[in-house]
């Protein structure tokens with residue numbers, strides 16, 4: 001029988017906080033056609049001609065504020081998930097990053113070296129997006145065809161609507177919610193609106209009410225729907241009234257129209273509208289990273305306080321919580337078992 005293994009894939013971080021390492025990372029990341037979806041010439045003009053002149057120095061400073069002795073939080077947490085999962089399953093578990101190191105190719109190579117030929121690859125993103133799930137699968141398929149034509153890869157699908165995940169997220173939030181809060185803000189990583197239209201094979205999403213309607217055919221590929229779906233399912237489990245909940249989108253880059261409302265603008269204004277005590281959670285990320293630890297916990301807190309808010313409470317990601325590792329195990333095992341059916 002073929003030997004099986006698991007590859008956990010996350011986004012990736014720079015090798016270090018030095019400006020050249022951050023530049024190299026941003027170059028690989030932003031030159032991905034699934035992230036900045038312009039034609040090569042215009043993408044290169046924007047990324048290599050403009051963004052890489054100024055952004056690496058700014059991002060390097062931000063990375064320095066979250067970096068730990070062990071390295072980037074995103075990588076360190078992914079390694080912790082790997083170690084905990086390895087204790088629960090009897091097949092090898094490795095990690096790979098979509099950008100920088102350890103690469104998806106390195107992760108697959110480590111599994112192959114242990115005799116694995118049937119791989120369950122888990123993109124660690126709850127919601128589908130062209131710039132996350134889709135680019136991971138495309139890259140893994142490219143690597144498989146070029147370097148490992150004899151192996152099989154079975155992909156764990158976005159799990160935004162899986163009850164085990166929603167239960168886990170809701171419980172994690174419930175434990176960390178402060179006693180008194182005026183609002184709970186769900187801040188998801190944003191994407192340009194164009195990305196949603198581009199990946200909608202049904203052409204039925206208009207980024208309006210349809211994203212919250214039941215059974216619209218575009219939901220499988222609509223990041224906006226999947227964010228609302230997570231929010232609604234979680235608040236139902238928590239028994240929170242809708243009036244106390246906000247959904248916003250963070251981390252926009254460039255001049256395109258990104259999904260609204262924007263997290264930073266919301267944080268600047270809600271204090272004056274009476275939200276003095278705020279809890280905020282970021283369910284587009286399963287592990288804490290630059291975008292949660294710096295953009296939300298530090299910058300977001302300043303924005304909120306600047307706009308008249310008083311108590312800002314950041315709720316960490318699932319990271320290596322035991323109940324989340326159980327969810328990862330279940331989702332991987334479902335896909336491992338599918339190999340027996342083929």
Ligand SMILES: C=CC1=C(C)c2cc3[nH]c(cc4nc(cc5[nH]c(cc1n2)c(C)c5CCC(=O)O)C(CCC(=O)O)=C4C)c(C)c3C=C
Pocket residue numbers: 011012013014026035036055059072074125129131132189190191192223251253284285288289290291
């Ligand atoms: C056009 C640009 C970007 C799109 C589209 C995008 C989508 C997207 N990203 C994540 C998750 C993460 N992004 C992270 C950092 C980050 N993202 C962008 C740009 C886009 N992301 C940039 C330029 C950066 C780098 C940092 C910076 O300069 O601000 C991270 C953190 C990485 C880390 O090392 O900690 C994550 C995670 C999702 C989920 C997503 C679409 C849904």
Ligand SMILES: [Fe+2]
Pocket residue numbers: 189251
């Ligand atoms: Fe991003």
Ligand SMILES: [Fe+2]
Pocket residue numbers: 205206207208210211218219222224225
């Ligand atoms: Fe939609």
